[in-house]
Amino acid sequence: MRRMLVAGNWKMHGALHQNSELLKRIAAEASGLLCEIAVCPPYPYLAQAQSLIEGSPLVLGAQSVSEHSSGAFTGEVAASMLAEFGCRYVLVGHSERRALYGETDAVVAVKFEAAQNAGLVPVLCVGETLSERESGETGAVVARQLSAVLGRLGVVAMRSAVVAYEPVWAIGTGVTASPAQAQEVHAAIRAQVAVLDSGIAAGLRILYGGSVKPQNAKELFGQSDIDGGLIGGAALVADDFLTICQAAN
Numbered sequence: 001m002r003r004m005l006v007a008g009n010w011k012m013h014g015a016l017h018q019n020s021e022l023l024k025r026i027a028a029e030a031s032g033l034l035c036e037i038a039v040c041p042p043y044p045y046l047a048q049a050q051s052l053i054e055g056s057p058l059v060l061g062a063q064s065v066s067e068h069s070s071g072a073f074t075g076e077v078a079a080s081m082l083a084e085f086g087c088r089y090v091l092v093g094h095s096e097r098r099a100l101y102g103e104t105d106a107v108v109a110v111k112f113e114a115a116q117n118a119g120l121v122p123v124l125c126v127g128e129t130l131s132e133r134e135s136g137e138t139g140a141v142v143a144r145q146l147s148a149v150l151g152r153l154g155v156v157a158m159r160s161a162v163v164a165y166e167p168v169w170a171i172g173t174g175v176t177a178s179p180a181q182a183q184e185v186h187a188a189i190r191a192q193v194a195v196l197d198s199g200i201a202a203g204l205r206i207l208y209g210g211s212v213k214p215q216n217a218k219e220l221f222g223q224s225d226i227d228g229g230l231i232g233g234a235a236l237v238a239d240d241f242l243t244i245c246q247a248a249n
């Protein structure tokens with residue numbers, strides 16, 4: 001049985017006061033929910049978030065990580081540093097990182113490995129652009145992104161990892177993949193892993209991300225291969241995020 005996971009990706013949003021209000025509210029109302037709930041604030045707020053969620057069921061994640069373990073890499077943050085601040089999860093290969101910061105499949109796979117080496121659980125983000133979907137390449141693109149990790153680390157790497165299917169055309173656009181569209185890709189991801197190890201595939205959590213809102217969460221999460229969500233904009237509004245978490249319950 002896979003435990004549902006809802007992870008909030010705050011992106012580059014937040015401020016000390018706002019974070020405090022948001023996290024206190026979510027932490028207070030998260031108790032009693034069966035799903036796992038993670039919040040991924042920007043790096044400077046990890047310490048604040050760590051102390052605010054202490055004793056609550058919330059867990060902490062980060063939005064990116066360096067592929068290096070330490071050294072002269074100005075501006076970068078190592079996985080071991082994230083672990084020191086209590087992170088359990090870290091996103092790797094978010095489409096904004098791929099598109100805006102040139103992260104290739106190969107770099108994403110190294111980041112995935114760096115995260116696991118530090119004891120973090122990588123959340124591998126995959127997904128196609130609108131033009132790739134329109135030209136019928138969705139399956140091939142997602143399979144290629146997943147293969148980069150499977151090829152480097154083998155299927156065992158998926159034992160302690162999460163995959164997030166995030167169609168690029170649905171991220172921050174208000175346009176959501178239909179439950180059937182999402183389910184089709186989630187099933188293909190699981191099948192790709194199952195070819196290598198059916199037990200690992202059966203236990204792998206695959207999240208959907210892309211304009212998840214209180215209005216569409218329940219139907220998306222009701223699909224058999226959707227094990228929760230990676231939530232952007234709606235993770236910044238306590239009521240919306242909590243309603244989405246309840247939908248995953």
Ligand code: PEP
Nearest residue numbers: 171172209210211232233
């Ligand atoms: C995201 O950034 O991972 C995301 C899913 O954003 P949104 O929910 O705003 O589409």
